[in-house]
Amino acid sequence: MTSGTRVPDTAPAGRKRPERMQPLAVLPIFLPLNGRKAIVSGGTEAAAWKAELLAAAGADVAVLAGQQVLSGDMRALLEEGRVRVHHRPWGLVDFDGIAVAIADAETDEAARTFACAARMAGVPVNIIDKPAFCQFQFGTIVNRSPVVVGISTDGAAPILGQAIRRRVETLLPPSLKDWAGLARSLRDTVAEKLNPGPQRRAFWERFVDRAFGGQSPDAASVADIRDDLSPPQHAGSGRVTLVGAGPGDAELLTLKAMRALQSADVILFDDLVSDEVLELARREAKRMLVGKRGGRESCKQDDINRIMLTFARQGKRVVRLKSGDPAVFGRAGEEIAFLERHGIAVDMVPGITAASAMASRLGVSLTHRDHAQSVRFVTGHSRHGALPADLDWRAIADPRTTTIFYMGGRTAGEISTRLQEHGLDPRTPVAICSSVSRASEKRWFGTVTEMAHGIGEIGYDEPVLIAVGGVFARQEQQAVALSA
Structure with missing residues (x-):
């Protein structure tokens, strides 16, 4: 691709436009109630909770309690002046000029009568715990008003809704x-x-x-x-953010990475980025696959650089989404240098690198003090596909170091040979993992001398990590016991 070349569209002619929104069980609607009238039939605890919600939204709440004794919470709302209480049954006249009506009805017949009256008056109605008579539902609420988040499971799993609320609460700072x-x-x-x-x-x-x-x-x-608020001097200048997508499991994405994906205008993603991670991106963002994968036809780095530059010069917020961590064998340095030479602002969001995810999945400490005093990440192939010629194999063969080879599937046999030639015990434990953290993850445990056999079992069509060191002794011993 040369400068000035039109950036290709990612939606070929004839292909159906992807849906921006999947089918919804309910439509979330936020109803302004400040200064508007609402009625609540019943003086129970359940009715008090709904009355408190309406009052919190600024509604003028009239409680029609009939002959019921008010619950403690309802009495508190009355004493605080947040509701008005009338000790009489509701009547048709109570629905005049009302924005919303709620009832805690003891029987289905009472619920049906109240709901019919509300509908005849054109008033949205909710009967507590009787969804068959409801025109709307109350979801679980996260309150950062004026930011209000409503969560609904369409009545299928209220406990799930509460669990989701707890997670959302952690994402939204009180400030x-x-x-x-x-x-x-x-x-x-x-x-x-x-x-x-x-x-x-x-x-x-x-x-x-x-x-x-x-x-x-x-x-x-x-x-x-x-x-x-002062208009920028260069209104057309955008920025590029290099974002680590992690090894594949979307739950390993950082909060900062999620925010970058949600604010992007354009996302240039690698072939190894999972669909689950892409699902978290802003729906309106233009997405372009710029796959780079060893041993396969890939987008040239110069093309990727110029695509980023083209969009950034259009004033776009560009996310360069990379598998793992951009700073670990992600060619981030080349991209940053290119963009800075052309005056484009760049920042970087780290991701969970595959070695860390593998250690977590295997329950291993890469620097267990009984086995290793350091950890080393080594590339398993150069830009030409073979092992890099300038690796310090004597240092790599240190038995007190945990060594992780990235992208070493095709060179596993040579790695094994070099390690042994430089003094590493052939019985040193080895763990080989592919597609770490994904549903298709595979594992093999053995020793340095068996490494090529392990790759033969695992294969190298998917991303492979080869991990060498005493910290994997337990896994290797368990594998031997299972095969005996």
Whole structure:
């Protein structure tokens, strides 16, 4: 690809456009209730919880308790002035001018009567714990108001919804509430000073980066934000972020990597990046496979560099998504140097490298003090496909070091020979893993002298790690016992 060449489209003619949204069991809708009237039928604990939610949303809540004795929580809401309580049954007139109606009905007949009355009046209705009579449901809520996250399992698994809420709670810092309030106060100013499109998007992306820093906005951060409101000198300049996708398991992705994927305009991803990781990316982002894989036809590095440069010069936020960690055999240095020479801002988000994922999967410490005082990552092939000619095999054969060979499937036999030639005990344990952390993961355990046989069993069509060292003794012994 040469400079000025049109960047290819990733959707060939005739191929169906991928769906942006899969089918939904329910449509999440956020209903503004501030200053609007709502009624709750019942004085029970369940009714009190719904009344409290409505009051928290700013609704004027009337509780029609009939002859029921108010629960403790309902009495507390009354004493706090958050609801009004009427000790009479509901009537048709109560639905006039109402935004929402809720009831805790003891029987299906009572539920049906209340629901029918609400529908005749055109009022959305919810009957607590009786979904057959409900027009809407209450989801599990994460409250960082004005940021509000609603979670629904369509009634199938409320406990699952609560578990999801706990996970989301950990992702959203409490300070997000303050940042959201600041964002609201800036909306008119942003619209006045920045042009729609790339300028505004770039401002809000920088704002979001600060918001997820974990700290509440202070005077210095607010001053920096207001400086960002000045239109940039080079409105068309974008940036590139090199992001580590990890070994394949999407749950090993870092939070910072997820934020980069969610803010990207363009994602250039390697062949080894899993579909599960790509599913976490922003739906609107343009995705381009620029696969680089040993022994197969690949996109040339010069082409990848120029594609990144083309999009960045268009003002795009480009994510270069790499398997594992970009800083470990990911050619990140070449890409950073190229982009910096052309004046493009670059940053890097580390990923879980395959060796760390393998150690976790095998339950091994790579620097177990009884076996190894250091760990070494070594490339198993040069740009020409053979072992690099300048490796220090005497140092690599150190028995007190754990050595991990990346991309060494095709050179395993030569690796075994070189290690033995430079003094490593042929009985030294070896672990070979392919597709680490994926459903297709394979494992083999043996010794240095058996390494070529192990690769023969595992194969090298998928990414392979060859790990050598005493820290794998237990796994090798267990494999011997199982084969006996």
